Amino acid sequence: MLTRTLLLTTGLAALLFTGCSTGTGTSTSASVSTQPAPRARATQGPSSYTPVTDQRLANPEAENWLMYRRTYDGWGYSPLDQINASNIKELVPVWTFSTGVAEGHQAPPVVNNGIMFVSTPQNQVLALDAKSGELLWRYKRELPEDLFQLHPTNRGVGLYEDKVYLATLDAHVVALDAKTGKVVWDQTVEDYKKGYYMTLAPLVAKGKVMVGVSGGELGVRGFVQALDARTGKSAWKTFTIPAPGEPGAETWKGEAWKTGGVAVWITGSYDPALNLTYWGTGNAAQWMGDQRPGDNLYSASVIALDADTGKIRGHHQYHWNDSWDWDEVSAPLLMDVQRNGRTVKALVHPGRNGYLWVLERRADGIGFVDAKPYVKQTAFTRLDPKTGRPEYDETKKPVTGKKIAFCPSLWGGKDWVPAAFNPKTGYLYIPANENLCGSLLGARQEYQPGKLWLGTEIKDIGLTVGDNAPHIGEIQAWDMNTGKKVWTRTFESHNWGPILTTGGGLVFAGGTNDRYFRAFDGKTGEPVWQWRTNSGITAVPSSFAVDGVQYIAVQSGWGVDAERMQGALDSVRGTKTDVPQGGVIWVFAVKR
Amino acid sequence: MEQDEGRRALLRAALGAGALFYVPRHAAAQGPDPRAQRPQAGDHVVFAGGDRAGQVIAPADLVSGKAPLTAFPMDPGSRVVRDGSRLNQILLIRLPEADLDDEARQRAPDGIVAYSGVCTHAGCDVTVWQTETRRFRCPCHESEFDPRDGGRVVGGPAPRRLPRLPVKTVGGVIVVGGGFIGRPGFQPG
Numbered sequence: 001m002l003t004r005t006l007l008l009t010t011g012l013a014a015l016l017f018t019g020c021s022t023g024t025g026t027s028t029s030a031s032v033s034t035q036p037a038p039r040a041r042a043t044q045g046p047s048s049y050t051p052v053t054d055q056r057l058a059n060p061e062a063e064n065w066l067m068y069r070r071t072y073d074g075w076g077y078s079p080l081d082q083i084n085a086s087n088i089k090e091l092v093p094v095w096t097f098s099t100g101v102a103e104g105h106q107a108p109p110v111v112n113n114g115i116m117f118v119s120t121p122q123n124q125v126l127a128l129d130a131k132s133g134e135l136l137w138r139y140k141r142e143l144p145e146d147l148f149q150l151h152p153t154n155r156g157v158g159l160y161e162d163k164v165y166l167a168t169l170d171a172h173v174v175a176l177d178a179k180t181g182k183v184v185w186d187q188t189v190e191d192y193k194k195g196y197y198m199t200l201a202p203l204v205a206k207g208k209v210m211v212g213v214s215g216g217e218l219g220v221r222g223f224v225q226a227l228d229a230r231t232g233k234s235a236w237k238t239f240t241i242p243a244p245g246e247p248g249a250e251t252w253k254g255e256a257w258k259t260g261g262v263a264v265w266i267t268g269s270y271d272p273a274l275n276l277t278y279w280g281t282g283n284a285a286q287w288m289g290d291q292r293p294g295d296n297l298y299s300a301s302v303i304a305l306d307a308d309t310g311k312i313r314g315h316h317q318y319h320w321n322d323s324w325d326w327d328e329v330s331a332p333l334l335m336d337v338q339r340n341g342r343t344v345k346a347l348v349h350p351g352r353n354g355y356l357w358v359l360e361r362r363a364d365g366i367g368f369v370d371a372k373p374y375v376k377q378t379a380f381t382r383l384d385p386k387t388g389r390p391e392y393d394e395t396k397k398p399v400t401g402k403k404i405a406f407c408p409s410l411w412g413g414k415d416w417v418p419a420a421f422n423p424k425t426g427y428l429y430i431p432a433n434e435n436l437c438g439s440l441l442g443a444r445q446e447y448q449p450g451k452l453w454l455g456t457e458i459k460d461i462g463l464t465v466g467d468n469a470p471h472i473g474e475i476q477a478w479d480m481n482t483g484k485k486v487w488t489r490t491f492e493s494h495n496w497g498p499i500l501t502t503g504g505g506l507v508f509a510g511g512t513n514d515r516y517f518r519a520f521d522g523k524t525g526e527p528v529w530q531w532r533t534n535s536g537i538t539a540v541p542s543s544f545a546v547d548g549v550q551y552i553a554v555q556s557g558w559g560v561d562a563e564r565m566q567g568a569l570d571s572v573r574g575t576k577t578d579v580p581q582g583g584v585i586w587v588f589a590v591k592r
Numbered sequence: 593m594e595q596d597e598g599r600r601a602l603l604r605a606a607l608g609a610g611a612l613f614y615v616p617r618h619a620a621a622q623g624p625d626p627r628a629q630r631p632q633a634g635d636h637v638v639f640a641g642g643d644r645a646g647q648v649i650a651p652a653d654l655v656s657g658k659a660p661l662t663a664f665p666m667d668p669g670s671r672v673v674r675d676g677s678r679l680n681q682i683l684l685i686r687l688p689e690a691d692l693d694d695e696a697r698q699r700a701p702d703g704i705v706a707y708s709g710v711c712t713h714a715g716c717d718v719t720v721w722q723t724e725t726r727r728f729r730c731p732c733h734e735s736e737f738d739p740r741d742g743g744r745v746v747g748g749p750a751p752r753r754l755p756r757l758p759v760k761t762v763g764g765v766i767v768v769g770g771g772f773i774g775r776p777g778f779q780p781g
Contacts, residue, residue, distance in 0.1 A: 102749075103714075145777055146678050149714035150732050193678075448641065450678070451717065458720050458731040563749070567734045581749075 045127075045136055045179040050113040052159040054206060058272050062503075063545035065111045067267075068156045068201040069418060070542065073334035074269035076420035077501050078543035082550035083590055084504030088519055088529045090591040091552065095133030099124065099583035104559030106498070107156035107201065108540035109585060111553075115178070116544075118555065119154040119201075120583055123168045127181060130553075131546040133587065137181030144170050147192060148450065150217060153560050155267070155416075156201030156540065158209060160229045167198035167211045173227055175209075187232035189213065195220050195450045201267045203277060205307055208235050212264025216282040216327065219259035219453040224268070224279055226310060236310030240264060240281050240298050247312075248297035251320075256292040259447050261285025262299045266416050269331040274363050276304045276313055278334070278347060282327035286455030288442035289323035290399045296321055300328045302347060302359070304366060314365035319353050319390050323398040324379065324440070325410040326352040332359065333421050333428070337369070338481040344369055348480060350419050350430045352412030353377070356478065357388070370483065374476060375413035375434045376466075379406050400442035400455070409438035409463050411565060418540060420499035420507070425522040427477040427486060429499045429507050433565075435469035436494075438462055463568040472569075473512055475499070477525055487525035494569065496562035500541035500552070508552060510537020513566055513579045517541075517554055517586065534584045538562045549589055557583030627676030630776075631665035631757055635768040637706070638666045638673055640681060646673060649684060651761050654704055659721035660685035660728070660739070662709055665768055679776045681709035682757055683718060683728060683739075684766070691726070691740045699742075699758070704766065706757040707743045708776035711735055713750040715778040728754065751779075 052066060060066050062079045069076045083091060099105065103121035109130075110117045116130040123141035128134060147170055158165040163184060164176040170192040175184040189211060190196035195218025203210040208226040216222065222240035227233065240262040242248040252260060263282035270277045284292060284299040297315065300322045304314040318328045332347035337358055347359040347366065354377035360367040368388035373380075379397060380390040396406040411433065419430045439462030447453050454461075465472070473495025477487045497511020506528070507520040517537050519529040536558030543552050558579045566577050637649045640662040649663055660683040664675045674680045686703045687696075699705065707728070711718050716732035727746060728737040735748030743754035755776050758769030 145715075146710075147715050147778070148678070148717070149778065150716060152714045446641070452719065452731060458729070459722075559749075564733060567748070 045181070046115050049115065049162060049179050051161045052112060053161070057205065064113065065108065065542040065544050066159050067110065067204070068108060068540065069267070069269070072205070072270040072272065074331055074418070075333060075335070076418055076499055076540070077422055079503040080543050080545055080550045081503035081505075082545070083502065083552065084506065085521060085528060087590045088506065091519070091529055091531070091588050092591045093531070093586055094551070094589045095587050097126070097128060097133055097135070097585040099126065099555070099557065099585065101583055102559065102581040103152040103557070104562065105539045105555040105557030105583040106153045106560070107555065108542040109553040109555070109587075110157055110159060111542065111544035112159055114546045116553070117157050117159070117164050118585055119157050119166060120555070120557070121152045121154060121559070123154060123166060125157060125164060125166055125176060125181070126585070127164075127178070128585070130544060130551070130587070139166075139176055139181045139183075141168055141174070144192065148195070149197075151197070151199050151214065151560055153199050155199055158202035158204040160204045160207070160209065163229065165202045165204065165209050165229075167200055167202050169197050169199070171196040171198055171213065173202065173209060173211055173232065175229070175232060185232035187227055189225055193450050198265070200265050203268045203270060204229060205270050205272070205277070208307065210268065210277060212268070212279060214263045214265040216261035216263035216285050217452055217454060218450060219261060219285045219447050220263060221258060221260060222262040222264050222282065224264050224305060224310065238305055238310040238312060240303065242297065251295040251297040253293050259285060259453070260292065260296060260299070262296075263327070264329065266329040266331060269334055270307065271334055271361060274361065275307050276361070277307050278331050278361070279303050279305060280329040280331050280349070282329050283322040283325055286445060286453045287323060287325050287440065288398060288400050288455035289321035290442070291444065291455060294321065300326060300353070302328070302332050302349065302366065304361070313363070316359050316366040316368065316388070318349070318351050318355070318357060319380070324353070324406060324438070326412050328352055329416055330414070330418060332357075333419065334361065335421055335480065339369060346480070348421070348428060350374060350414050350428070350432070352415060353379070354408045354413035355380070356430070358480070358483075372483070374430060374478075374485070375432055376407045376437075377413070378437070398440040398442055400444060403439055403441040403460070405437060405439040405462070405464070407437035408433070409436040410440070410461065411436070411561065415496070415561060417496055417511070417538070418498045420501045422501040422505075422507075422522050424503060424505060426479060426481065427522060428480050429501055430476040430478065431495050431497050431499055431509060431511055432474040432476055433472050433494050434474050435466035435472055437464045437466070439464070463572055465569065465572060475507065475509060475520065475525070477522070489520060489525045489527070494562070494565050496538045496565070498538070498540040500543060502543055508541045508554070510554065510556065511562070512536065513558075513562075513577055515556070515579070517556070531588070533586055535581055536562060536579045552588045553586065555583055555585050557581065625676055626667060626670065626672045627674055629674055630680060630771055631674065631682070631768045632667070633768060633770045634668065635665035635674070636668045637663040637682060637684060637759075637766050637768070640664050640675070649766060651702060651704065651764065651766060654684060654686035656686045656688050656703055658686070659723070678717070679708070679710055681717065683707045683709045683754075684759075685739055687740055696740060696742070699756070701759070701761050704759060704761065705739055706759045707737070707739060707754040708757065708772055710777045711750055712752040712754065712778060713748065718754065
């Protein structure tokens with residue numbers, strides 16, 4: 001008791017010291033929000049911290065989730081199997097934690113030996129005891145007041161040695177001391193006033209922190225940059241649009257390359273054997289292809305960058321001269337796929353363009369294997385069987401001055417939301433949206449640095465729902481060896497739920513506007529469990545274990561594109577849907 | 593005591609980040625640079641972009657019932673345009689007299705009203721004018737504001753109305769009557 005009293009006293013003193021207390025008498029005042037956070041509860045850094053090494057990143061212990069998709073191959077798979085079909089009904093929350101901010105929470109709880117790191121909108125990082133939910137420290141970035149937040153979110157932290165890395169909305173990378181949350185270094189990557197910002201979780205490998213920039217809607221010139229993990233100094237920087245004289249420059253005309261977009265806003269995957277990182281790239285800016293003739297490399301592509309030098313070792317453009325706003329930013333999943341009796345070292349990508357792509361990764365490039373639509377797609381008429389290059393139905397390709405309708409909508413069959421692969425079931429799980437089509441009327445707009453530059457008026461962006469469509473959201477399971485879809489779960493709501501799959505043979509996802517977090521049987525797709533949370537879930541779920549107990553963790557906090565699509569659906573249907581906002585970290589375990 | 597130490601470390605961390613990387617920008621926005629200074633009483637207003645960028649907006653440029661103009665304030669003495677901060681963007685519009693109640697009419701000389709052009713939700717430029725509903729709309733997250741009703745939020749996630757900028761017409765010139773009523777832009781965490 002004495003200890004507790006002392007803690008409370010210290011907590012109150014802290015509040016008074018910061019000068020931000022609103023003084024609530026004799027209560028513990030634990031809820032008073034100040035910056036930095038008051039810590040009326042015992043909140044000290046972990047007494048010990050296990051450094052994160054290249055070996056651990058390449059081959060993480062089963063109980064840990066050390067990066068965005070847990071492993072470099074991008075699977076979103078935890079081998080933990082304690083939670084499975086036999087006990088899933090007993091899954092209950094063991095602790096929750098309010099993040100204190102609204103908007104779209106999208107980051108996974110990243111866990112290293114019992115210490116959890118969670119990033120939230122407004123560039124906050126929380127360090128928590130993963131077992132008890134005790135707050136260890138909190139970092140909250142003071143964002144510039146003139147920031148333009150098109151995507152007020154963050155998709156997670158990176159870990160290396162004793163540091164935690166955050167890519168920020170004002171286009172910095174910050175390295176925090178994992179034990180204290182103290183800023184070790186803070187490096188400017190680009191000028192946020194020109195429209196650059198970052199929302200992705202950094203990819204960390206071989207002493208480098210790799211990030212890509214957002215800002216495709218503001219006419220940036222995209223790039224991936226690697227910073228030295230210890231110092232923050234730039235190691236290399238590779239633009240996603242070649243400058244004149246560089247290979248691929250001939251796919252742009254005039255000055256278009258300077259403001260051509262091709263943002264990189266999702267974490268790359270990495271093949272340590274080839275030492276190649278694979279990054280998905282955004283569409284070209286502005287949106288209307290006829291105003292920037294050419295294929296526009298490396299837009300809507302996957303690019304292979306050498307982890308040491310950043311040199312482009314290969315690329316595959318999913319679709320050329322994009323005019324649909326189909327960013328292909330999700331990094332491909334790295335897996336072995338059987339094709340014609342041969343094991344293909346594959347790159348698998350369920351595209352925003354509605355096709356499920358299978359490519360082959362090699363030291364000297366990227367080859368095309370096959371692709372097929374996984375949602376209704378009206379824009380492509382055929383793919384070249386050798387190269388995969390699509391041919392277009394020109395009546396379905398947006399142009400300047402004419403309204404063009406196409407499927408899927410500009411949010412695609414799947415947007416940034418990550419798919420998952422389970423090596424036990426052998427299935428790829430795709431969070432998809434079906435029965436949605438879109439339209440665009442292109443317009444000429446003057447480029448101004450830091451301003452939205454879409455090539456269409458907002459009012460001319462259309463969304464339509466298929467006639468009598470019984471559902472929009474889906475989770476699809478694909479057997480990648482046979483190339484066949486094995487099951488589909490459908491949801492009346494649209495689906496923006498990143499997927500976790502586990503060694504227990506389960507699939508976990510939220511994503512719908514009814515606030516549920518759900519589990520499915522990975523083999524059959526049968527729903528086996530659900531829990532209604534505070535808000536809608538658009539965050540990446542993770543799984544970890546502490547002291548031999550497996551946990552499932554996810555942030556609930558609706559916002560950004562899920563909210564935007566809800567607004568568009570409501571205006572099409574004349575409905576009004578109120579999905580409450582505000583972030584909460586949920587941690588579940590089997591009742592004991 | 594360890595808690596206290598930890599808290600101080602946290603404070604140092606937060607202050608460190610602020611001092612090194614935030615305050616200079618903040619100082620630039622608030623300091624002596626007249627380009628970045630918020631609109632001042634007596635300022636005139638100029639076109640923010642387009643063919644007439646930088647030219648003074650006259651009352652006749654504002655047509656009742658038409659879309660708003662995007663403007664920046666200008667110091668008439670030095671002719672410095674205050675375009676050094678995007679938080680100085682102004683939406684100027686002339687509202688039909690019939691749309692205004694008595695109170696609103698007092699704030700709107702000849703129907704002219706001015707608001708911050710930056711959304712209070714996530715700081716995006718409020719660029720869309722909805723002709724039918726006569727509302728401002730933010731393209732980022734669909735917040736809507738009613739210029740006839742003090743910039744009140746009428747849709748979307750914005751937590752606060754658009755700050756109004758008092759304006760008057762003096763000798764055929766639109767003149768800023770005082771600073772923004774409220775803080776333009778989003779509230780940084």
